Structure formats: C-alpha cells, structure tokens
Amino acid sequence: MTDLLATSPDTWRDRALDPPAVPPELLPPADATPWERNRALWERHDLRRQRAEAVYEASRNPERGWPVSGNRAVLTFFRDLLSTRKGMFTALVVVNALAAATGLVVPRLLGELVNTTVDGGGLPLDTLALAIIGVVVLQAAFTFVAQRTSTVFGQDLLSTAREYIVRTILRLPLGAVESASTGDLVTRVTRDVGTMSRSVQYGLPMAIISLLTVVLSIGAMLLNSVVLAVPALLTFATSAPAVRRYLRRAPKGYITEGATYSRINTTLTETVEGARTLEALGLPGERVRAGDDDIEVSAQAERYGMTLRNVLFAALNFAFQTPRVVTLLVGAYAYSRGWVDLGQITAAVLYVEALGDPLDRLIGEVDRLQVGAASTSRLLGIAEVRPDREAGDRLPDGVDLVGTDLRFAYREGHDVLHGVDLRLGVGERLAIVGPSGSGKSTLGRLLSGINRPRTGSASVGGVELVDLPLEVLRTEVALVTQEHHVFIGSVRDNIVLAREDSDDDAVREALRAVGSLLWVERLPQGLDTVIGSGRYALTPAQAQQVALARLIIADPHTLVLDEATSLIDPRTARTLEGSMNNLLEGRTVVAIAHRLHTAHDADRIAVVIDGRIVELGSHHELVELDGEYAALWRAWTS
Amino acid sequence: MQDFPPRIATFFTGTGDAPTPDPDTRSPAAFLRWMLRQQWQVIALSSLACLLWLMPLTFGPYIFGRAVDEGILGGSTPHLLTWSAVMLGVVVVGGVFGVVFHTLVVRTWLISLYGTTQMVTRKIAQMGHVLPRRSPTGEVLSVASSDSDEFGALTEVLARSAAQLVSYLTVAAIVLSMSWELGVLVLVAAPVLLGAALPLLRPLHRRQQTERSRNSELTSMATDIVAGLRILRGIGGEETFGRNYAAQSQAARRAGVSSGIWQAVVEAVGVLLSGVFLVSLVWLGTRQVVAGELTVGQLISFLGYGLFMVGPIRTFFELAQKSTRALVSARRAIAIFEQRPPWREPDRPVPLDGTAEIVDDLSGFTARPGLLTVVVSAVPEQSAALADRLGRYLPPDTDPVGEDEAEGLKGRAARRARADRERRRARIAARDEEAATREWGVRLGGVDLSAARLDDVRRTVLVSDTGSGLFAGTLQDAVDPHGRLTREQAEQALRVANAEDVYDALPQGWQGQLDERGRGLSGGQRQRVVLARALAVDAPVLVLVEPTSAVDAHTEARIAARVADLRRGRTTVVCTVSPLWLHHADRVALLRDGVVVAEGEHADLLERDAAYREVVVRALEDEGVPQ
Ligand SMILES: Nc1ncnc2c1ncn2[C@@H]1O[C@H](COP(=O)(O)OP(=O)(O)OP(=O)(O)O)[C@@H](O)[C@H]1O
Numbered sequence A: 001m002t003d004l005l006a007t008s009p010d011t012w013r014d015r016a017l018d019p020p021a022v023p024p025e026l027l028p029p030a031d032a033t034p035w036e037r038n039r040a041l042w043e044r045h046d047l048r049r050q051r052a053e054a055v056y057e058a059s060r061n062p063e064r065g066w067p068v069s070g071n072r073a074v075l076t077f078f079r080d081l082l083s084t085r086k087g088m089f090t091a092l093v094v095v096n097a098l099a100a101a102t103g104l105v106v107p108r109l110l111g112e113l114v115n116t117t118v119d120g121g122g123l124p125l126d127t128l129a130l131a132i133i134g135v136v137v138l139q140a141a142f143t144f145v146a147q148r149t150s151t152v153f154g155q156d157l158l159s160t161a162r163e164y165i166v167r168t169i170l171r172l173p174l175g176a177v178e179s180a181s182t183g184d185l186v187t188r189v190t191r192d193v194g195t196m197s198r199s200v201q202y203g204l205p206m207a208i209i210s211l212l213t214v215v216l217s218i219g220a221m222l223l224n225s226v227v228l229a230v231p232a233l234l235t236f237a238t239s240a241p242a243v244r245r246y247l248r249r250a251p252k253g254y255i256t257e258g259a260t261y262s263r264i265n266t267t268l269t270e271t272v273e274g275a276r277t278l279e280a281l282g283l284p285g286e287r288v289r290a291g292d293d294d295i296e297v298s299a300q301a302e303r304y305g306m307t308l309r310n311v312l313f314a315a316l317n318f319a320f321q322t323p324r325v326v327t328l329l330v331g332a333y334a335y336s337r338g339w340v341d342l343g344q345i346t347a348a349v350l351y352v353e354a355l356g357d358p359l360d361r362l363i364g365e366v367d368r369l370q371v372g373a374a375s376t377s378r379l380l381g382i383a384e385v386r387p388d389r390e391a392g393d394r395l396p397d398g399v400d401l402v403g404t405d406l407r408f409a410y411r412e413g414h415d416v417l418h419g420v421d422l423r424l425g426v427g428e429r430l431a432i433v434g435p436s437g438s439g440k441s442t443l444g445r446l447l448s449g450i451n452r453p454r455t456g457s458a459s460v461g462g463v464e465l466v467d468l469p470l471e472v473l474r475t476e477v478a479l480v481t482q483e484h485h486v487f488i489g490s491v492r493d494n495i496v497l498a499r500e501d502s503d504d505d506a507v508r509e510a511l512r513a514v515g516s517l518l519w520v521e522r523l524p525q526g527l528d529t530v531i532g533s534g535r536y537a538l539t540p541a542q543a544q545q546v547a548l549a550r551l552i553i554a555d556p557h558t559l560v561l562d563e564a565t566s567l568i569d570p571r572t573a574r575t576l577e578g579s580m581n582n583l584l585e586g587r588t589v590v591a592i593a594h595r596l597h598t599a600h601d602a603d604r605i606a607v608v609i610d611g612r613i614v615e616l617g618s619h620h621e622l623v624e625l626d627g628e629y630a631a632l633w634r635a636w637t638s
Numbered sequence B: 001m002q003d004f005p006p007r008i009a010t011f012f013t014g015t016g017d018a019p020t021p022d023p024d025t026r027s028p029a030a031f032l033r034w035m036l037r038q039q040w041q042v043i044a045l046s047s048l049a050c051l052l053w054l055m056p057l058t059f060g061p062y063i064f065g066r067a068v069d070e071g072i073l074g075g076s077t078p079h080l081l082t083w084s085a086v087m088l089g090v091v092v093v094g095g096v097f098g099v100v101f102h103t104l105v106v107r108t109w110l111i112s113l114y115g116t117t118q119m120v121t122r123k124i125a126q127m128g129h130v131l132p133r134r135s136p137t138g139e140v141l142s143v144a145s146s147d148s149d150e151f152g153a154l155t156e157v158l159a160r161s162a163a164q165l166v167s168y169l170t171v172a173a174i175v176l177s178m179s180w181e182l183g184v185l186v187l188v189a190a191p192v193l194l195g196a197a198l199p200l201l202r203p204l205h206r207r208q209q210t211e212r213s214r215n216s217e218l219t220s221m222a223t224d225i226v227a228g229l230r231i232l233r234g235i236g237g238e239e240t241f242g243r244n245y246a247a248q249s250q251a252a253r254r255a256g257v258s259s260g261i262w263q264a265v266v267e268a269v270g271v272l273l274s275g276v277f278l279v280s281l282v283w284l285g286t287r288q289v290v291a292g293e294l295t296v297g298q299l300i301s302f303l304g305y306g307l308f309m310v311g312p313i314r315t316f317f318e319l320a321q322k323s324t325r326a327l328v329s330a331r332r333a334i335a336i337f338e339q340r341p342p343w344r345e346p347d348r349p350v351p352l353d354g355t356a357e358i359v360d361d362l363s364g365f366t367a368r369p370g371l372l373t374v375v376v377s378a379v380p381e382q383s384a385a386l387a388d389r390l391g392r393y394l395p396p397d398t399d400p401v402g403e404d405e406a407e408g409l410k411g412r413a414a415r416r417a418r419a420d421r422e423r424r425r426a427r428i429a430a431r432d433e434e435a436a437t438r439e440w441g442v443r444l445g446g447v448d449l450s451a452a453r454l455d456d457v458r459r460t461v462l463v464s465d466t467g468s469g470l471f472a473g474t475l476q477d478a479v480d481p482h483g484r485l486t487r488e489q490a491e492q493a494l495r496v497a498n499a500e501d502v503y504d505a506l507p508q509g510w511q512g513q514l515d516e517r518g519r520g521l522s523g524g525q526r527q528r529v530v531l532a533r534a535l536a537v538d539a540p541v542l543v544l545v546e547p548t549s550a551v552d553a554h555t556e557a558r559i560a561a562r563v564a565d566l567r568r569g570r571t572t573v574v575c576t577v578s579p580l581w582l583h584h585a586d587r588v589a590l591l592r593d594g595v596v597v598a599e600g601e602h603a604d605l606l607e608r609d610a611a612y613r614e615v616v617v618r619a620l621e622d623e624g625v626p627q
C-alpha cells in the first residue's frame, strides 16, 4: 500500500516562519524624524491601498465562500428601486427643494435688514421682522413635509431592499447552501443589512437634501451678487480632484473593511461555539491571539479608510472655509468700488457660513453612502451565486429512483464517485455501508437531488431529480440528516414547510403520527404558539419530533437517511422509534449507516468503497459471498 | 495615549500580557463611566481638537463684524487686511484640527469597538464551558458585533458635545461683551429651545424604541433563516418564512415611519424655534443699532451667531439619544462581563500526578493507572456524565438566560422581567459555584480535583467529548493547534487516528484548508481529525467519549488497536459500547443508572454478566434467519 503521508515533509510548515498578521512595513517607524515619519505614512497608505485592491479582486470571485458584486450591480439595483418610485422621488426632491429654498430666503432678508438699519432706506424694520417670521414659519412647515416624505420614501426603499435580499437568500442554490459557510452569510444579513439600512434610510434622503441645499445656496449666492459669488465658487471647485480620487478608492476600502468584520465575527462565533473544546485543549490563549490578529488586520483596513477621509476632509476644509476670507476681501474691494452694498456682503457671508452645515452633512452622507454601497455589494454578491438547476416542466411518471453512471467531484478533477449504478425498488429498504470517506453521503446527496452529478443521471419516474421544480422534488425524495433547526415562528409554520398550504387537520395528523399532538395542544396557544430561539423553547426530543412531523407533511415516497438516528438520545430514541416507524412505513428508504443492524434488517445492502458500489445484495447473499460486507460484518460483530 | 486596536488583557491572562483592569459591572452607567475613563485622554484630546475645528464657527462672525466695522465701513485697508489675516488663521487652524479631530474620533470609536470585542473573546477564554450555560450564544455575539458600536458612537458624540458646549459658552461671552441683552438672550436661548423640544422628545423616544425592537426582531429572523437555510432549501418553507420576514419588515417599516414622522415634527419645531430666536435677536439688534448702542458690524456678527446656534442644540439632542442607546447596550454587555468563573483556586494547590489511579466517588468508577479502561453504559448520557466529572466539567443542564426578552414590556413590567432574569442568572451562577467550590468527588492519586489548580486538571486530564469540533484553518492547525508538535508527531497522531486519507484528500496536504466545523470533510473524517488532535496532546489521562461513532467497523478496529498501542502505559478511558474497543480494553466498567455495577475484563464479563452481554453483544441471536 502506498503511504498516504508521503508528501508530508513537503507540505508541513515551520510555524516559526509564519508571517505576522500585519506585515512590519505597516507599522509606523519607532524613532524617526518628522520628515521620515511623514514619508512612511504615505508609503503605508499606498501599501494599504494595494492590499484593499487585492482583497476586492479576491472577493469578486472567491475560491470559497460568497462573492461580492461589482459597483455596476449596486447602481443598477438602486436605479431600479428609484425608477419604480418616480412619483415619490419627485415629490421628495420638490418638497425638500422648497424647504431649502425658504431657508435661503432668510439670509437675503437679513441682508436687507442690515441695509435698512445702515441707511434707513428699504423696508421698515418691523415689516421685515414680520416677513422673516413668516418665512421661518413656512420653512418649518416645509421642513416637516419634506422630512415626512423622506422618511416614508426611505423606509419604503429600505423594506423593499431588505425583503429582496432575504428573498434572494431563500432562493440560493441548494448545492451552494449545503457546502458554503454560514458565518459570512450571517454577518451579511446582520451587519451589512444594518449598514445598508442606515445609508438608505438616512443617507440617501439626507444626501439629496444636502445636495439640494448646496446647489440652491450656490444659486442664491449668484442671485445675491455675482461678484461675491464667483471667487467663492472657484475656491469650492478646487476640491473636485480630491473628491474624485476619494470616490474612486473608497468602495474598495470599505469592502475590505466589511470583509475584516466578517472575519472577526466568524472567528468569534467559532470561539463561542467551541468554548468547551478550547478549554479542554488549553487553547484559549491561541484563540485570543487569533481574535487579536483579526482585529489587527481590521485596524489596518480602518486606517486606510481613515487616511482616505482625512485627505478628502483636508481638501474640502480648504475649499469651503477659505471662501470666508475671500468673500471678506472681495466684498471690501467691491464695496469700496460701490459694486455691492453691505446687505449683499452680509447675505454672502451668511450663505458661506450657512453652507458649512449642509456641506459637512453632504460629505458625511456621501461617506455613509459609500459604506452603504460597499455593504450593498456584499449583499448583492449573494445574488450572483449562479443557480445550480433550472426547473424543467416534466413531472415524474412513477416513483422509481434510478441512478446511472453517477460521478461527482467537489473539487475539479477529484471525483469522489466513480460511476455508480443503482436502481431502487419501490418500497425497498436499501442500506449503504462502507468505509468512512468512501462517498456514501455524497451518493445520498445525488440520490436526493441536492447536487447535480458530474456525469450520469439520478432520476425519478424518468425525470432528472435536479430538473424537477424544488416543490415537486421535496415531495418525491427527502434527505434526512442529524441537523435540525426550530425556526422562529408558530408550530404550524414549523411543520408545513414542504406543503405550505396544508390545513390544520393535516398538521394535527402529522403531529399525532410522531406522537407530539399532546404536548402541542397543551402549549399556551396550541398550533399558534411561537417557538424557536428566544421564544418558547422545545426540548431536544420535541425538536426531533417537529423535524419528523415536517417529513410526514412532505410525504415523499423515498427517504434518504444519512445517519439520521445515530445522534438521537437513546431515551428519546425509544419514544421516537415509534414515530420513525410511522414515518418509514410504506416508503422507499435508503439508510446510510455504520450500525450494521440497520444493514442486517434491510432488503438490500450496497457496499461503497472508494466511490464505487463493490457489492450489492441482501445480508445473507453478501455474507455468503464472503467479500467486503462479510468482512465488515465479522469485524462489527466480533 | 491609547491607540487602536487597544491593548486589552482583562479577564484572561493566558497570553502573557500584563493584566488590564476589569470593567465596572455594577450598573450600566458605571460600565459606561468605566469605559470612558479608560480612554479619557483620547476623548479629552478629541474634544479639544473639535473645539479648534469649530473655531471658524465660533469666531468667524465676530471677526467678520470687526472687519466690516473697521475695514469696510471704517475704510481702513490695514484693519481689513489684519482681520482677513486673522480670519485666514482661524480657518487654517480649523482645517488642520478638523483632520486631527477626525483621526481622534476614529481612534476613540475603534478603541471602544475593538476593545469590547476583545473583552468578549477574553471572557469566553476565561469562562470556557461555563459561559454557554449562562448566556445564549447569540447574545454573546451581539455584544461584540452591535453593542460595541453604540459605545463607539457614545465616545464620539461625547467629545463633540463637550466641544460644542465650550464653543457655545464662548459665543455667549462674545455676545455678552458686545451687548448684555443679546448675550443673555443667547445664553438663555439654548436651554429654552432644548426645554421646549423636550416634551416632543419623549414620544419620539418611545417610537424609536419600538422601531429598534422591531428591527432587532427582524435581524434575529434573518439570522434564523440563514441558520436554518439548509432545511428551508431542503424541505421547503421559503414561502412561509419569506412571508413572515416580509410581514415583520413591514411592521418595522411602519414603526420607522411613525418614529420618522415624530422626528420630522421635532426637526420642524427646531427650525421654528431657532427661527424665532433669530428673529428676536435681529429685532433687538436692529433696535440697538438704531439707538446707536451697537455697530453694524456687531449686528452682522449676531446674525451669524443666530445661525450658529443650530449646531450645539442638535448635538445635545444627539447626545441624549445616543446615551440612552449606549445604556441599553451597556446592560447587555454587563450581562456577559459580570459573569465570574465559579472556580476558586485552592490556597495551597496540590500538584496532580497523572500516572496515579483516578477514582470517581459518585459512580464508584476507578481507572487503574496506565491501563485502557472502557466504560460501557446502555444510556450514553451516563457515561458522558462520568467523563465530564472525570475532567471537572459542570454538567450541561441549564437553560441560559438572555437579556433580550423584554419585548414590548414597559416601565414596571420591564423592570420586573429584568429583575427576574437577574435572579435566574444568579441562581445558575450560585449553583455552579456551589458545585465548583465543594469537594469535587473525583480523586487522582488520592488528591481531590478541587485541591489542584484548574489548569493543572486540564493539563493532566483531557476529555474529548462528542461536542468537540474543528475550527477553520489548515489541517496542520487542526491537528496541532498549539503549534508545538514536530512533523513526525503529527504524522503519528494522524496515523493512529487512521486519518491519513484526510491528508490525502486535501491537495495542499497539511496546508489544505478546512472550513468552519470541518465542513468539507465527511462525517467520519471529521471525527478522526478530532481524535488525532486529542491524541497529539499526549495528556497523562485521556478520556474519549464515543470517539468512533461515525466510522465503519474496519476503521474502528484499526483505531482501537492503534490507540491502545499508543497509550500503553498511560491512563486512558473510553466511553463506548463497541466490542471493537472492548477487545483492546485492559478493564471494563459497566454503568447502570450512573453507577458501576460490574467491573473486570471483557471476556470475563461477557461470560458471567447477562446485563453486560445485552449491552455489548451485536451478533443477533437469530443470525441466519432474516426478520
Ligand atoms: N463539501 C465537501 N467539499 C469537499 N470535499 C468533500 C465535501 N464533502 C465530502 N468531501 C470529500 O468527499 C469524499 C466523500 O465524502 P462523503 O461525505 O461522501 O463520505 P462518507 O462515505 O459519507 O463518509 P463517512 O462515513 O465518514 O460519513 C471524502 O473524501 C470527503 O473528504
């Protein structure tokens, strides 16, 4: 026999040579002149940019795990959302523009007031004061209407977006769900939906409002005095290159940040769930270090974003604060020339002054939108997982399950099944046995239509399993594993999964069959009692029964049991045995098991070794044959 | 001064860092105070930076007013240039410190965020298997992932509010120096405006709370859907749960709209009030200019300040909202951080001798030194319970108590529910402590395990239970998580656990990636890697619970033989009923109702004990006659 560990010396790594979580070039120099420090800072920034770009590239087409979508998908997504709400969106823009515009009348009136005060001309003071009050009241009213519209709009957009995401998750290809990690997915539906919410709910309306205010302010400045406005506007414009650069780089930076938080969460989840194992092995120290490393990496991503923003802020601060000085100087000169009056200068200064706030907000919101867009592309990435099947319209004719020449590879070029042929008799019990890792569970997954075979076919009633609509597939074959989950929802919701239109009688019947009608009826609200995490808690045995009741409702003619009963607590096993028998009664059963009692009792046994069925027959035939099964049986009963 | 990521070494000192102080968990407010105190320097500095950043707003109108009076109306170019230069200086200082402020805010925010996550990790490291007995996993995770963010937000708004307050007082002083009436107006205005809006804040706050709780329900539904996705896609139910989610999402939307409308009311009233304030300022100001008590430039300054007032008021609102949220988060954080390990280190710890006999009083079980003892029980839970006792683990017999249950409760009822939860948690903690501090009842070489240090127990007795799982990482990390094996030792562990095929199945060998919980391996492969990891630790006493339940008989036989061989001379206990292990057992103990009822050699017991035969014998009596 060849030594499976032959290449071990080549692949073993020396831990002492493991690179640190963060390369030393990303740490600031210890003692250096301010000049060198400054240079080092920009070198680090550049390095972090390269890292962010690498992370972004890698996450577009990940080797494992869920992808991230491109910018275009995000834009299209929001454009589509907006285009179905054109009326609402127009209303939003109009009322906000009105609110902003009335707000802008105030500085003009104040300027007028200054004129009146200085030279006594113009409108009388009291009239002006009353006019200002009127405008303020109007502004308050418009503000209310505008905010209200924004809220309604933002909330509507948000709920549509998140429902879309969840619908997408609920449509994820079966094969992908079975094999990909849930940690990252959880981070996406929690942190990323949260970030997206904030940016849709506040960011989008606020950005629109601020943008309107800024644009209208600029318009008002021009109306007030072109001479005073133009120099200020030119100074504003100097920030354009910085803004462009920021917009180009920020998305990758924020997507990188998002990925680091996913990583922190995944590690932490593992730590919490494996607390006992860690304690037993004396691993808490390593785990704490692993967590710290994740945070170290995340801190680098945050530093990149921080520097990006700092550069932007520096440019914007310059561009939007110096107009104060510019306006003053130009104003003084223009006043001395008699081009403008004091009121215009006052108004211009108040505009520049008042522009600070919406501008700050606009920057803040644009930044928030960038973060939101990064999260959205992580969310939309889920939608980019390609479907693994397309439902045909043929329905099975008959209930016989046939697999021919089944081959399958999890990794390209490494088949774990090598041409398996299997025909199940109706109502037959087939046991699958064989060495660990020989492909039994894989065969089970092909026979229940979860994965598409690489070659060959697995069909029921003459139709490929993977070409059946899922709703049909579930009523034909079901794969039962040890995993069970009680959903947050009513008892009824937890049971009718496979046939969601089942009536209460059917539910009760199913509960009776698994022996749980009694305790369900004793629940505070019967079938309507909400169970699941954080709600009414079920015992493990009750959870098991719920899982079986689901199958009774699904009523498939064939069940594939993958060591489904090996973890059942023997005390509950006794109560469950009856329910299990009720479930199996009259169905075709494929049981994958290491307990050979199951095999002994089966009609036929398939021995799978190295991805091939090497023996097939009843217990007695195989014992007689004195081959693999006989040896296994002897070993097991020895 | 602290920087991010912070250096945290609280709760857990296993990493060799000097310990940092534990958080104050006496009350949510105390916790927040503690957290802020930890980084007061950064917060104070960022407050200062914020103050300087606000300088153009604070002094701009004043400077402008002077420039108008002296430079424009006065027609003096030198004055104009001087004031312009001053303005430029103020603007430059503001710009520079804007960047500094942002840097420091990011710093305080991330110190709180990362620090909280690090404390959670260390709490788990400190509590080990005791934490899941007391707090639900989801809640532990949400403290790290969402509550930590609230703490970050609090540090930011706090720094900003302090700066706004100073800047507001400065403005008041400036105005006061020009006209006492207007100064008083400015000074009085902010509290009055805040006070006037306060009655509106209460209903707003209530609505926001509803909105938050709807949203958190929504999040837990989404998490639930993801957790059960395999079942939803496998068996069905996408419609139902998609619909439930959509219904909840709509409820959250309605709650959001309702709170948003109140927010709009508050905003509008804010606009109205500050408008009224502005008008009063203007009205008074123009009177005074006409009366000659005030210059035009000063009036212009006032108008500028009238607009300035909006900033501080908005910030104070924000402070009020974020503090309440931080308090709620602090309560959840405390529920985790206040947990203490139940163990008490003995005053004079006795070192354990791993080569001695281990005895459990409760069951009467004895494992002779250096032998392989198999524990047989018809009820696997009972042998698992024995294994837990041998390793000094508390039994998994509690329902953890969450903090998040007070859904929809208000006032008295909420307080009562909270008190009730606290009582329940305290009860579990008291029970743990009771069990952990009294004599444990398991003796190794005559020393009760409670007389030794806990990490000595963990080092000496390794219990690998059925819940042991793999962590994401390379195969090498999985077999050698401590990084202290030589390659040969790791190879041997893999061979003894008969897991060479796992190595072979991964294209990069030792560097092949395993996903979380070993997904990507077959069930039996996972179990064998876990076994290899346990064997590689080379503990003086090794307790294996059902180590081969997911592998075939041939593999099991090989593993049993190899393990027996490897462990020869060291105490090993295996809980199983498989004859394949029993063949290699030096001794066998049969448990019934958790008590040893028979003991001896396998062949012997097989001969004389019918009950034993019934549990272990697999060959069917009716062999040959199909049923
Ligand atoms: N999700 C996966 N990704 C990649 N490889 C996998 C995956 N699942 C299983 N494999 C590999 O495919 C082979 C067959 O696995 P399978 O789970 O079918 O074995 P099995 O016969 O069920 O074994 P066991 O008795 O241990 O459960 C194994 O080598 C395993 O490492």
Ligand SMILES: [Mg+2]
Binding pocket: A440, A441, A442, A562, B522, B523, B524
């Ligand atoms: Mg399997």
